[in-house]
Amino acid sequence: MTATHISNRRVAVTSGRSAVRRVTRQPGVLVFTAVFYLMVTVALSSVWRAAAETSGGALVGYTAAAFTWYVATSESVIISLPQRLIYDIAEDVRSGHILGEMVRPTPTIVGRIATQIGTALPRLGICVVIGFAFCSLVAGLPTSWSAIALAAPAAVLAISTNIAGQHAFAASSFWFRDAGSAWFLYQKIVFVGGGMLIPLEVLPDAVNGWLRLLPFAAMAYTPARLASGHVEPELLLLQAGWLAVFVLLAARAFGAGERHLMRVGA
Amino acid sequence: MIANVRAAMVTWRSAWREASSNRAGFWTQVVIMLANDVVWIVFWGLLFNRVDNIRGWDFDRMVLLFTVFTISGGIVLGLLNNVRRLGELATTGGLDAALALPTSTLLHVVVRRIEPINLGDIVFGIVLFLTLGDPTLAKAGLVVFGVVCSASVWSGFLILVGSFGFFVGRREPGELGFSAMAMFSNYPIDLYAGGLRVLLYGVVPAAFVTSVPAKIVDDFSLTQAALLGGVAVLMMAIGVVAFNAGLRRYTSGAVWTSA
Numbered sequence: 001m002t003a004t005h006i007s008n009r010r011v012a013v014t015s016g017r018s019a020v021r022r023v024t025r026q027p028g029v030l031v032f033t034a035v036f037y038l039m040v041t042v043a044l045s046s047v048w049r050a051a052a053e054t055s056g057g058a059l060v061g062y063t064a065a066a067f068t069w070y071v072a073t074s075e076s077v078i079i080s081l082p083q084r085l086i087y088d089i090a091e092d093v094r095s096g097h098i099l100g101e102m103v104r105p106t107p108t109i110v111g112r113i114a115t116q117i118g119t120a121l122p123r124l125g126i127c128v129v130i131g132f133a134f135c136s137l138v139a140g141l142p143t144s145w146s147a148i149a150l151a152a153p154a155a156v157l158a159i160s161t162n163i164a165g166q167h168a169f170a171a172s173s174f175w176f177r178d179a180g181s182a183w184f185l186y187q188k189i190v191f192v193g194g195g196m197l198i199p200l201e202v203l204p205d206a207v208n209g210w211l212r213l214l215p216f217a218a219m220a221y222t223p224a225r226l227a228s229g230h231v232e233p234e235l236l237l238l239q240a241g242w243l244a245v246f247v248l249l250a251a252r253a254f255g256a257g258e259r260h261l262m263r264v265g266a
Numbered sequence: 267m268i269a270n271v272r273a274a275m276v277t278w279r280s281a282w283r284e285a286s287s288n289r290a291g292f293w294t295q296v297v298i299m300l301a302n303d304v305v306w307i308v309f310w311g312l313l314f315n316r317v318d319n320i321r322g323w324d325f326d327r328m329v330l331l332f333t334v335f336t337i338s339g340g341i342v343l344g345l346l347n348n349v350r351r352l353g354e355l356a357t358t359g360g361l362d363a364a365l366a367l368p369t370s371t372l373l374h375v376v377v378r379r380i381e382p383i384n385l386g387d388i389v390f391g392i393v394l395f396l397t398l399g400d401p402t403l404a405k406a407g408l409v410v411f412g413v414v415c416s417a418s419v420w421s422g423f424l425i426l427v428g429s430f431g432f433f434v435g436r437r438e439p440g441e442l443g444f445s446a447m448a449m450f451s452n453y454p455i456d457l458y459a460g461g462l463r464v465l466l467y468g469v470v471p472a473a474f475v476t477s478v479p480a481k482i483v484d485d486f487s488l489t490q491a492a493l494l495g496g497v498a499v500l501m502m503a504i505g506v507v508a509f510n511a512g513l514r515r516y517t518s519g520a521v522w523t524s525a
């Protein structure tokens with residue numbers, strides 16, 4: 001391992017830790033996240049439970065209880081993230097704020113991704129606690145503890161993949177100044193194509209097989225599918241693969257973008 | 267009263283000019299919201315592709331619910347955007363500029379700001395009704411009635427929860443109230459369990475924002491319509507009383523803003 005790698009790792013760990021401390025010192029934000037998460041989970045899981053009951057107890061292989069665990073998990077990994085991260089990154093590039101980070105001796109992307117993961121983890125933690133309590137109360141305890149054990153790392157991988165993916169998308173703002181609005185498109189793709197609102201099995205058979213392989217599924221569907229009682233460890237491998245791809249893409253794109261910015265200015 | 271309305275119209279026209287001054291940005295935001303709303307219709311389309319009917323709600327009825335939801339939401343959050351920000355304005359001293367004017371403070375503040383992105387909701391709702399809502403003249407009239415009542419309940423509720431800011435000094439109640447209303451009115455009331463349903467009729471009146479108006483449009487009932495109209499008037503009255511009571515406790519932030 002080279003000195004650069006060690007330095008990058010230190011920056012990542014320090015940035016992540018400091019973000020965790022910052023968020024945990026703002027109980028108001030955590031409470032707001034928790035209440036909002038609970039409302040969304042109650043509302044959306046009601047829809048799917050009702051749909052399962054109407055269909056004779058199960059729909060596309062999900063029972064009402066499985067739907068509840070699915071929704072609670074898919075919402076937790078999305079709500080713990082800043083909704084407009086792509087927009088915020090684009091704003092930092094457009095305003096020149098990012099130049100202050102570029103003078104540091106480590107790549108900008110390392111600190112940024114680590115900070116966002118550190119910010120999301122406490123929120124994810126509180127959502128998971130509330131989600132677990134809600135699901136246990138409404139749908140009963142998990143049918144498979146093995147699946148829950150897989151869902152826990154999958155949730156962390158999901159937010160990491162999503163954050164890396166948003167950085168890779170947002171890097172286009174180094175060249176296109178209006179890229180900020182791309183966050184909306186990205187968010188909607190994750191909502192439907194990533195399985196946040198709707199388990200992918202509900203979609204037509206012709207598309208759901210493909211969507212399971214795409215990176216957006218790694219951001220919501222994978223942990224939700226596992227938490228709903230399906231022991232499918234291969235999904236974790238796919239998630240890890242997409243995380244590696246997005247981290248690499250984001251690093252390359254940010255590197256190129258920063259060089260472009262140095263040439264043409266903010 | 268007439269002078270207040272006239273002043274509000276002038277303020278609203280100026281807010282409109284401000285919002286639409288950047289044409290490209292304005293239309294981009296409208297289109298973004300249209301895309302957002304399409305996602306929801308796709309969601310319901312996919313769901314009702316698997317089940318015909320969930321507790322009395324089928325795709326056609328959901329179209330009506332969404333018509334009311336989007337047009338009403340567009341009016342409240344787009345044309346009267348400050349109803350969502352009352353808590354923030356109350357706690358940060360942002361009402362100073364409005365207090366100095368010889369007109370109703372609440373009326374001036376709520377029409378002062380237009381949010382272009384939510385105007386996309388109004389466009390979407392109208393297009394949705396005309397294309398998938400099986401429109402007739404009578405149905406269109408009921409949609410107008412439902413939207414007016416829905417917008418009144420929604421804005422009255424947001425004024426009420428935003429006014430909590432005057433009393434507790436924090437804007438979170440307003441933000442949570444907004445989130446709760448937007449979240450629960452997005453889905454039919456019959457999908458929720460008994461206790462929650464009572465809450466959504468009484469405490470956070472989300473049922474009167476979408477489900478009740480959609481049912482009236484789909485299957486008219488004079489009793490339901492009278493109830494909806496009554497709740498709309500009552501909710502707005504409660505909001506106005508709460509705001510005026512809170513305004514007496516308002517502390518200036520010594521800042522000069524355009525609210």
